[in-house]
Amino acid sequence: MFGFGKKKETPGRKEFREEFETMTTKLRGADASVQMAVGHSINMAFSLFRQAHGSPQSFKQLPTDVQFAYISKLTDMENRLRDQKGDMAASLGFGLFKMWVGTLTSNDDELNEKFSNELAFFSKKGNMPI
Numbered sequence: 001m002f003g004f005g006k007k008k009e010t011p012g013r014k015e016f017r018e019e020f021e022t023m024t025t026k027l028r029g030a031d032a033s034v035q036m037a038v039g040h041s042i043n044m045a046f047s048l049f050r051q052a053h054g055s056p057q058s059f060k061q062l063p064t065d066v067q068f069a070y071i072s073k074l075t076d077m078e079n080r081l082r083d084q085k086g087d088m089a090a091s092l093g094f095g096l097f098k099m100w101v102g103t104l105t106s107n108d109d110e111l112n113e114k115f116s117n118e119l120a121f122f123s124k125k126g127n128m129p130i
Helices: 011-028 032-053 056-060 064-083 088-105 109-126
Strands: none
Touching (some): 011 032, 011 088, 011 109, 032 056, 032 064, 056 088, 064 088, 088 109
């Protein structure tokens, strides 16, 4: 009733969560074609992740320096898509995916589940018919 026993959210975690929520809330209000493009890039990022690391559980078992190096690669891809290719939707998809990877690195299962649910929403929209 009064919030006793609830863990207080650290400022860094709160900022990280709020940034993700702001981005996904705005994206949910975007045109369907934008949501589809972002979802497609999330699917692409996850496919590359699975090729490199297998499952989220196996990624979590890697040394933290390897995890951070992977996040750095995702940042490079996000920036390259935005700055060199001018593909804002793909850049956003990789950025959101990178944030999800951050929840794995920090072992924050609560945020991971929340972020996973949002990514799944856009991922479904990004499934391109063959």
